[in-house]
Every structure is written in structure tokens, then in C-alpha cells.
Amino acid sequence: MKKYYYLVKVSLERTIKELIRYKFNTISNILILFVLFMAMFLGLESFGIGFGISPIDMGNTMEGFIIGYFLWTIMMMIYSGISYGIINDASRGTLEQLNMSGINLSTIVTVRSLADLLIDIIVSIVLLFIIMFTTNYYLEIKILSILPPILIGVFSILGIGLICGGLALIFKRIQSLLNIIQYFLIALLMFSPKNEFIYNLLPFRPSADNVMLIIMKGYSFNDFTIHDYGIMAGNSLLYFIIGIIIFNKSVIY
Numbered sequence: 001m002k003k004y005y006y007l008v009k010v011s012l013e014r015t016i017k018e019l020i021r022y023k024f025n026t027i028s029n030i031l032i033l034f035v036l037f038m039a040m041f042l043g044l045e046s047f048g049i050g051f052g053i054s055p056i057d058m059g060n061t062m063e064g065f066i067i068g069y070f071l072w073t074i075m076m077m078i079y080s081g082i083s084y085g086i087i088n089d090a091s092r093g094t095l096e097q098l099n100m101s102g103i104n105l106s107t108i109v110t111v112r113s114l115a116d117l118l119i120d121i122i123v124s125i126v127l128l129f130i131i132m133f134t135t136n137y138y139l140e141i142k143i144l145s146i147l148p149p150i151l152i153g154v155f156s157i158l159g160i161g162l163i164c165g166g167l168a169l170i171f172k173r174i175q176s177l178l179n180i181i182q183y184f185l186i187a188l189l190m191f192s193p194k195n196e197f198i199y200n201l202l203p204f205r206p207s208a209d210n211v212m213l214i215i216m217k218g219y220s221f222n223d224f225t226i227h228d229y230g231i232m233a234g235n236s237l238l239y240f241i242i243g244i245i246i247f248n249k250s251v252i253y
Contacts, residue, residue, distance in 0.1 A: 011115035068189050070128045075185045077120040082161030086168045106247045145220045153207025155236035159243030166250030203239045207232045
């Protein structure tokens with residue numbers, strides 16, 4: 001049990017130290033995400049004005065777009081963190097040492113990703129407030145209410161990250177695939193199947209929609225039923241277990 005405590009402690013220290021040591025990279029990532037958002041935001045706004053969409057309808061669309069972008073940044077940072085972490089460890093020669101540490105490699109990767117997740121959520125929330133200030137579209141953000149569905153739902157994205165990490169172990173270079181998955185995550189937030197079973201199978205989608213309800217409709221975490229939380233947890237467990245299985249198979253490949 002003690003070794004797992006040190007694993008969590010070291011993972012958190014590693015995440016914080018890398019954030020401070022490579023602050024230029026951290027600031028650059030935030031700026032890139034902000035510039036990307038503003039490019040899409042201004043394009044969408046000019047498109048709506050060109051077609052004579054009313055300011056009220058435009059406001060609802062923009063608010064939904066801001067929330068969707070906020071969720072997308074969290075999803076992207078989580079899944080890519082695992083894959084790029086494995087690629088970097090392989091290039092540094094530390095992956096073999098981690099694999100011989102006496103702790104399952106999938107456990108190490110998952111704990112490191114959860115440590116990174118704390119920073120990723122903080123960065124995404126800071127970016128969200130910067131975006132609201134810049135665009136003048138202010139949303140009521142209930143941090144304590146949006147955290148439960150996000151923290152439950154991220155395990156489905158961790159599962160996708162583990163699958164990509166397993167592929168990175170086998171094929172070494174999968175950057176092209178990681179770039180494609182970014183667009184898949186965007187489609188994931190936009191696609192709305194009418195079939196409830198298919199909808200509940202989409203990774204992170206039940207959690208994402210509940211975050212939308214909290215921010216757009218004023219819901220709180222108390223407004224969701226046991227059934228709602230069960231769907232979010234079941235969705236996450238499904239992809240997380242699949243990710244663990246594929247990753248472990250890839251380690252011994």
C-alpha cells in the first residue's frame with residue numbers, strides 16, 4: 001500500500017514541477033487553445049451575422065459553443081497526455097524502468113494521468129474565464145456542481161487514452177492518429193443520436209450533456225438521479241476497462 005502512496009505523491013510532484021519548469025510550454029499551450037477558440041468563435045459569429053440570425057439565438061449558440069470547447073479541451077488534454085507521455089518515456093529510455101518497477105505499468109500511467117488531470121481541469125477553467133471575459137459571454141459556472149460529472153466521465157476518456165497508449169507501445173509513432181482523434185472528440189460532442197442506447201454508449205457524452213445542463217439550465221449535482229449517475233459511471237467503466245485490457249495486452253505484445 002505504501003508504494004501506491006509514493007506513486008501518487010511522486011506523480012503529483014512530477015506534474016507540478018514540469019508545469020513550473022516548462023512554463024513557456026504551459027503558457028504556449030493556453031495561448032494556442034485561446035487563439036484556436038477565437039478563430040472559430042469569430043468565424044461562427046460572422047457566419048451568423050451574415051445569415052441574419054438574431055442576437056438572442058446567436059447568444060444561445062455561442063454559450064453552447066463555449067461550453068463545448070471547454071469540455072473538448074479537458075477531453076483532449078486527458079487522452080493525449082497518456083499517449084504523449086508513453087512516447088516521451090520511450091524516447092527517453094525510462095519506459096522500461098517503469099515497467100520493471102513492481103507496479104503494473106497501466107496503474108502507473110493511470111495515476112500519472114489523474115495527477116495531470118488536476119492541472120488540466122484548472123487550466124481549462126482558467127481558459128474558460130479568459131474566453132468569457134474576452135467574448136463578453138458570461139456563464140454561471142458552479143464549480144462544485146460541474147466537477148462530479150466531469151470526474152466521473154473522464155475515465156471514459158482515460159480508457160481511450162490507454163488504447164492510444166497501447167498502440168504507441170506497439171507502433172511507436174502514432175501522432176497522426178492522435179490528431180485524427182481530436183476531430184473525433186469534436187464530433188462526439190456534436191453528434192446526437194436519437195437512439196438512447198447508442199447515445200449512452202458514446203464515451204463521455206452523458207457526462208458532457210449533464211455539464212451543459214448545469215451551466216445552461218442552472219442544474220446542480222443534486223438534480224440528477226441515481227439512474228443518471230449510474231449511466232455516467234457505467235459509460236466510464238466500460239471504456240476504462242476496455243482501455244486497461246488493450247493496454248495490458250499491448251505491454252506483453
